[in-house]
Amino acid sequence: MSVTLKINGETRTLNADPDSPLLWAIRDELGMTGTKFGCGIASCGACTVHWDGVPIRSCQTMVGDVDGAEITTIEGVNGKAAKAIQAAWNELDVPQCGYCQSGQIMAATALLSETPKPSDEDIDAAMDGNVCRCATYARIRKAIHVAADKMEG
Amino acid sequence: MLHMLQKPLEAQKPSRRTFLKMSAGAVGGLVIAMNLPRAAKAAAGSSEFAQPFVHIRPDNTVIVLSKHLDKGQGTATGLTTLVADELDASYEQVAVEFAPSNPQVYANTLFGVQGTGGSTAMANSFIQYRQAGAAAKAMIVAAAAQKWGVPAGEITVSNGVVSHPSGNSASLGELAGLAAEQDVPAEPVLKTPDKWVYIGKSFPRLDVRNKTIGAPNTYTMDFQRDDLLVATVARAPRFGGEVKSFDASEAKKMPGVVSVFQIPHGIAVVAKSTWPAIKGRELLEIEWDDSEAETRSSDAMFAELKDMTAKPGLKVREDGDVDAALEASARVLEADYEFPFLAHGAMEPLDAAIQFDGDTAELWLGSQLQTVDHNVAATILGIGFEKVKINTLWAGGSFGRRAQADSHPVAEVAFLAKAMQAAGMDPAPVKIVWTREDDMAGGYYRPMSAHKVKVGLDENNSVTGFKYNIAAKSIIKGTPFEAMLMKDGVDHNMTEGAHDTTYALGVMNMDQTLQETKVPVLWWRSVGHTHTAYVMETMIDRIAKETGKDPVALRLELMKDDPRKANVLKLAAEKAGWDTPAPEGRHRGVAVHKSFGSYVAEVAEISFREDGTIKVEKVTAAVDCGTPINPDNIRAQVEGGIGYGLGAILRNQVTLVDGVVEETNFDTYEPLRISDMPEIDVHIVASNEAPTGIGEPGTPPIGPAIANAIAAAKGEWVTTLPLTKAGLV
Ligand code: FES
Numbered sequence: 097m098s099v100t101l102k103i104n105g106e107t108r109t110l111n112a113d114p115d116s117p118l119l120w121a122i123r124d125e126l127g128m129t130g131t132k133f134g135c136g137i138a139s140c141g142a143c144t145v146h147w148d149g150v151p152i153r154s155c156q157t158m159v160g161d162v163d164g165a166e167i168t169t170i171e172g173v174n175g176k177a178a179k180a181i182q183a184a185w186n187e188l189d190v191p192q193c194g195y196c197q198s199g200q201i202m203a204a205t206a207l208l209s210e211t212p213k214p215s216d217e218d219i220d221a222a223m224d225g226n227v228c229r230c231a232t233y234a235r236i237r238k239a240i241h242v243a244a245d246k247m248e249g
Numbered sequence: 250m251l252h253m254l255q256k257p258l259e260a261q262k263p264s265r266r267t268f269l270k271m272s273a274g275a276v277g278g279l280v281i282a283m284n285l286p287r288a289a290k291a292a293a294g295s296s297e298f299a300q301p302f303v304h305i306r307p308d309n310t311v312i313v314l315s316k317h318l319d320k321g322q323g324t325a326t327g328l329t330t331l332v333a334d335e336l337d338a339s340y341e342q343v344a345v346e347f348a349p350s351n352p353q354v355y356a357n358t359l360f361g362v363q364g365t366g367g368s369t370a371m372a373n374s375f376i377q378y379r380q381a382g383a384a385a386k387a388m389i390v391a392a393a394a395q396k397w398g399v400p401a402g403e404i405t406v407s408n409g410v411v412s413h414p415s416g417n418s419a420s421l422g423e424l425a426g427l428a429a430e431q432d433v434p435a436e437p438v439l440k441t442p443d444k445w446v447y448i449g450k451s452f453p454r455l456d457v458r459n460k461t462i463g464a465p466n467t468y469t470m471d472f473q474r475d476d477l478l479v480a481t482v483a484r485a486p487r488f489g490g491e492v493k494s495f496d497a498s499e500a501k502k503m504p505g506v507v508s509v510f511q512i513p514h515g516i517a518v519v520a521k522s523t524w525p526a527i528k529g530r531e532l533l534e535i536e537w538d539d540s541e542a543e544t545r546s547s548d549a550m551f552a553e554l555k556d557m558t559a560k561p562g563l564k565v566r567e568d569g570d571v572d573a574a575l576e577a578s579a580r581v582l583e584a585d586y587e588f589p590f591l592a593h594g595a596m597e598p599l600d601a602a603i604q605f606d607g608d609t610a611e612l613w614l615g616s617q618l619q620t621v622d623h624n625v626a627a628t629i630l631g632i633g634f635e636k637v638k639i640n641t642l643w644a645g646g647s648f649g650r651r652a653q654a655d656s657h658p659v660a661e662v663a664f665l666a667k668a669m670q671a672a673g674m675d676p677a678p679v680k681i682v683w684t685r686e687d688d689m690a691g692g693y694y695r696p697m698s699a700h701k702v703k704v705g706l707d708e709n710n711s712v713t714g715f716k717y718n719i720a721a722k723s724i725i726k727g728t729p730f731e732a733m734l735m736k737d738g739v740d741h742n743m744t745e746g747a748h749d750t751t752y753a754l755g756v757m758n759m760d761q762t763l764q765e766t767k768v769p770v771l772w773w774r775s776v777g778h779t780h781t782a783y784v785m786e787t788m789i790d791r792i793a794k795e796t797g798k799d800p801v802a803l804r805l806e807l808m809k810d811d812p813r814k815a816n817v818l819k820l821a822a823e824k825a826g827w828d829t830p831a832p833e834g835r836h837r838g839v840a841v842h843k844s845f846g847s848y849v850a851e852v853a854e855i856s857f858r859e860d861g862t863i864k865v866e867k868v869t870a871a872v873d874c875g876t877p878i879n880p881d882n883i884r885a886q887v888e889g890g891i892g893y894g895l896g897a898i899l900r901n902q903v904t905l906v907d908g909v910v911e912e913t914n915f916d917t918y919e920p921l922r923i924s925d926m927p928e929i930d931v932h933i934v935a936s937n938e939a940p941t942g943i944g945e946p947g948t949p950p951i952g953p954a955i956a957n958a959i960a961a962a963k964g965e966w967v968t969t970l971p972l973t974k975a976g977l978v
């Protein structure tokens with residue numbers, strides 16, 4: 097069975113097992129490795145992508161479920177919120193090892209798209225599923241606020 | 250894994266010898282430190298400047314070769330900063346690449362082999378990389394002098410532009426070829442600190458952009474080739490277990506699975522991509538032989554450790570007759586501590602890739618001990634050291650996990666590549682991927698430990714004696730590092746931060762007893778300090794309470810000839826407002842500790858939720874790590890070090906039931922999350938001392954600072970970690 101989806105604006109066909117995780121199809125079949133494998137059980141957020149703009153865990157989303165879907169990965173994320181987030185991440189030198197940061201940026205972009213001026217509580221609620229073992233959390237929080245200001249300005 | 254490598258290690262005897270020979274070459278490494286390794290000057294006509302640490306390309310890029318792995322600590326940027334400063338290159342023109350594996354040129358001058366760890370990257374490179382930049386600059390200037398026919402002394406270099414008052418000017422790239430032909434200065438002259446343009450100024454990190462766009466070819470996990478094969482390995486569920494028999498027929502039927510091989514570490518399933526390698530492994534039928542395996546539960550292992558601390562052990566420190574001192578004391582404080590196994594849980598699970606054609610091999614991995622990895626691969630493959638090429642890639646964290654004495658992830662790919670070759674398969678590259686479960690249940694933990702402490706106080710509230718018995722498995726014993734790092738059978742890594750305390754504690758004796766278990770253990774961000782700082786700093790607080798003294802004042806009183814430690818303690822206390830009462834509902838605790846040459850004091854402020862659990866609200870830190878090369882990166886490392894330690898203190902432990910690991914993923918080994926992260930305020934002491942470590946020193950004080958804050962509220966110190974066990978999380 098093959099599945100057709102729109103990924104980063106391009107229509108692509110996946111020949112992967114419909115019961116296999118979208119994560120591995122994106123990484124191994126489409127060769128886009130920005131989306132990371134961290135836990136495989138929806139506990140870390142490293143594999144976060146957008147499905148119609150909503151952040152999902154691609155390690156627990158099966159290929160068979162995304163037929164016709166619009167998926168965005170870190171390689172294709174764009175728009176005002178994404179640009180502000182990436183700029184703030186660079187300005188504040190947020191990443192350390194960086195391995196979690198694709199997922200952090202996807203989650204933070206979705207947050208700002210929904211809630212342009214998030215409170216600390218909003219940030220906790222939206223970002224608690226994204227683990228950073230380097231504990232860059234203080235800078236992630238600050239960078240989201242900086243990005244929100246950038247979007248306003 | 251070490252325990253599984255017993256057989257392969259036999260076969261690896263030459264490797265062990267080679268390794269020791271290289272370690273003995275440590276002396277050579279030190280010579281290298283004084284004399285900058287340099288390429289001979291280039292023949293005329295070359296257009297590129299290529300010295301071991303610096304390349305200048307005709308397109309005007311300056312490439313710095315980082316001999317160290319960067320696993321998130323900003324090391325690659327730090328080394329580039331040193332070169333760029335002395336060379337007067339512009340920030341825009343510099344880039345960094347990882348150096349090849351070559352211990353003659355790229356040894357860590359403190360280890361004698363190429364490797365990263367012990368927070369030594371800046372300490373061992375501070376002179377070397379500046380010399381490399383200064384030598385390059387001298388050669389650029391000599392080239393310009395030759396080209397323009399002017400005295401070298403009249404030429405200046407600033408922000409990547411070489412100029413002369415006559416109006417001549419050129420970029421570094423334009424002069425690269427001619428510079429390469431100049432004599433390499435034997436003693437390059439370094440700038441005085443007042444001339445530094447980048448050092449001390451928070452040079453932005455060079456890896457951030459790639460890490461915010463999901464750039465390819467960054468991490469080993471992302472390593473790709475058209476013909477790449479991906480493998481997983483089924484390893485023994487109990488440490489020390491071996492394969493008795495296996496049946497791979499169902500696994501081989503899985504679409505995408507290419508082949509199945511037995512290697513010393515277990516059964517490897519080789520597939521065309523990752524998912525079939527993961528699913529195919531589930532179809533293996535394996536019978537394990539546990540006759541040599543660790544089959545105890547962690548509770549039983551703790552019971553053994555506690556017994557060990559009740560008896561005399563190996564003498565680590567012996568000031569005198571501590572029992573007599575305690576006997577003569579007016580009061581004796583006693584405490585027993587227990588620390589669990591901890592997994593590193595780096596965000597990128599372990600992985601390594603290899604391509605072997607029977608004659609030469611190339612590897613790709615986040616190599617933390619290149620020389621050891623290199624040796625292990627060459628030995629297993631039965632080829633010369635020079636036939637192996639190691640490509641170091643960025644690592645998605647390590648916290649110590651990627652620096653193993655046995656290079657077991659490399660050993661696995663080497664055995665697999667050899668088996669594939671022997672089976673007549675085409676020499677395709679193959680990458681072994683560890684799942685989170687493999688990584689977390691795979692051992693190499695921070696050792697579990699038990700500690701028994703007795704402190705004597707006299708009528709005047711002076712400390713008369715300090716008796717400290719510790720029991721744990723040694724990280725060093727039985728590895729090739731033993732010869733270098735253990736003396737008289739004593740493992741000083743285990744007791745660092747305690748046996749060398751600068752507190753005056755009367756007669757201080759310290760004994761250690763080494764536990765034997767097949768569970769492999771490893772250094773975990775700050776190694777022995779992870780437990781010694783907790784014990785020492787909570788005991789000091791108990792003494793303060795017992796003697797009615799202020800915890801900061803008592804520390805300053807007990808500290809002997811340790812002005813830098815006293816300084817960070819006073820600074821953190823001042824910035825945290827120690828002398829004023831904590832805000833309503835909050836409680837403070839303090840700790841100060843020296844590790845890896847650096848001094849860090851932390852004041853933690855906590856509150857209690859209605860259900861009695863704690864919330865860490867704020868941490869104020871003061872740090873003295875010598876000359877601050879990159880203040881913003883120092884702050885980042887202290888923030889990260891605090892967060893890493895905090896997660897462990899709050900709720901992390903690896904437990905075994907009948908030898909099988911219970912916590913295998915982030916659902917049961919609950920990592921710190923953004924909602925747990927306190928506000929962190931870091932203050933850096935200005936200093937002209939040589940730079941010391943910063944990747945680890947932020948971690949040790951956070952546990953005791955929190956325990957002391959809890960005690961400030963409740964009057965009792967938690968001595969069994971994590972805090973979940975006390976119902977505080
Ligand atoms: S890999 Fe998907 S949430 Fe961790």
Ligand code: FES
Nearest residue numbers: 193194228229230
């Ligand atoms: S930056 Fe390393 S895990 Fe987040």
